[in-house]
Amino acid sequence: LDEALLAQAQAKLDNKTKPQGSLGLLEDMARRYAAITGDLTPKIGRKVIFTFAGDHGIVEEGVSLFPKEVTPQMVLNFLRGGAGVNVLARHAGAEVRVVDVGVDYDFEPTEGLIIKKIAKGTRNFAKGSAMTREEAVAAIEVGIALADRAKAEGIAMVGTGEMGIGNTSPSSAIIAAFAGCSVREVTHRGTGIGDQALEHKIKVIQAGLDLNRPNPEDPLDVLSKVGGLEIAGIAGLVLGAAANRIPVVVDGFISTAGALIACEMHPNVKEYIFAAHNSVEIGHQMMLQRIGARPILDLQLRLGEGTGAALAMGLIEAGVKVLNEMATFEEAGVASS
């Protein structure tokens, strides 16, 4: 980001009728939003949350509380507007676009559904590579193309979300691969498994890492061997948003796994990311640390879909409005300190 723009945005904030810095992270968000978009009075415009859906071969190892069929069932719930992300996106004034990048189900063409299926789910990474390198690249390209289209449509801000039964397992595998930490340190209960199932999940993920030996110096290798198609789509959206100077709000654990892939490919991407919230999943904080992002919210969320991104978008927009709408000391005739 342009340091001069950041400084100009802060100077503008410092003239507003408030003690300097007293709006804390709201000011940080506003400053960064201005520098990302290159506009010291950023337009409040359309917001879209892209919810990428994909299935996971690893589910056959019994790592999740819910059956795999729930992935397409929830996609249909998104399309009818009944899911958490729909409710919270409506609240934030954002549109939800669902992207089938790898669900093991044939959807009828429906409004709001973007069908860009690369495969009918990944393969079981406890038994081999989750995807080919080509599949991973193709799924990333889906995300990049969506960001390009968002730019062409004049969309002001995008958010990430996902649906995929089993997808906390690849997310834990990804951060373990990059951080070189133990699987136990970054693996949690997903949708709510018990103690015994958690022990099993840790073993399965460890087995997958031992078998595939992903190379942390090669983010595409990590993504294709132990990742997911929706995670790849998110990585692409984040890359494309940054390239197009669109602020991108990254949801929770799985979305951040996608953002992490993007950042490991291109470290500059970090500056374009807003981390929506601090997930209950224990591996999330390590991802955020690696990206250097401070989460906006800490509401003990663990639903995914883009729910946290929807909530955070409202706060980012609030920061932008502070920059745009607050009176200066001079305009208001208020004595400064």
Add this chain to the structure above:
Amino acid sequence: LDEALLAQAQAKLDNKTKPQGSLGLLEDMARRYAAITGDLTPKIGRKVIFTFAGDHGIVEEGVSLFPKEVTPQMVLNFLRGGAGVNVLARHAGAEVRVVDVGVDYDFEPTEGLIIKKIAKGTRNFAKGSAMTREEAVAAIEVGIALADRAKAEGIAMVGTGEMGIGNTSPSSAIIAAFAGCSVREVTHRGTGIGDQALEHKIKVIQAGLDLNRPNPEDPLDVLSKVGGLEIAGIAGLVLGAAANRIPVVVDGFISTAGALIACEMHPNVKEYIFAAHNSVEIGHQMMLQRIGARPILDLQLRLGEGTGAALAMGLIEAGVKVLNEMATFEEAGVASS
């Protein structure tokens, strides 16, 4: 609050298409909102932030960075819609009502300004009692009457805010009096004073407590001796909101001092309060602990006015919409775990 209502609200949330509890504090907020209002499908209605303004005699001791004239100047800024609380309330869809409960300035009658002046500011509590007991009671009654009127108007949710140069000093004095802790533990930089001024502020507050010896068993004694008129107004609003079963969103440090007075008078009031955020002021956490409230946001805010309350209202409403609008497993045809 009615335990049965809380349980019914949670049962309703547990039927929604998400892993149980996965919306974390959003679910807590929704459950409590339902129990407060007595409605398992709470109406999303009008929201009002009451920003109480008052001056402080303690300012003559040099405890603040800004001159006292800024209190009426900022009130005029509120009325023109240019202040932080105006911007953030508009963003949240809330109305701001400014209440002159003790500003040392004669305002012209203006739309949006409620003139209920009890005195032209408090007296310097380093030299005597800030208010008489009668003045404190009268200011509390202003707040109660506003809550009653809000109920009659059908307002769904209220928020607190304040403006009063010097008002972190009485707030620190109030929590020190109740908690029996040292002034240093609960005194911070307010609008941004330096190290030397902070040492001086601590000494001034300590002198005021030593001189007045407020009785922590008698909240009205604490309020009148070392409090403020806007703090009293807020205490009244909180009491009145609870009595009327209106959820009340309490802003930062000074607002929480008012809420604390209300809770010390009637401990049941705690259940009707939503703590908007965790202020930068170091005494705030001790207040929140005493009230038993967990703050919704942690954005390093220290502006007051009701800015944090405006932001938190949006999140509380999001929780209510989850309760009202999300599809159940049955409606959506989604398999539950």
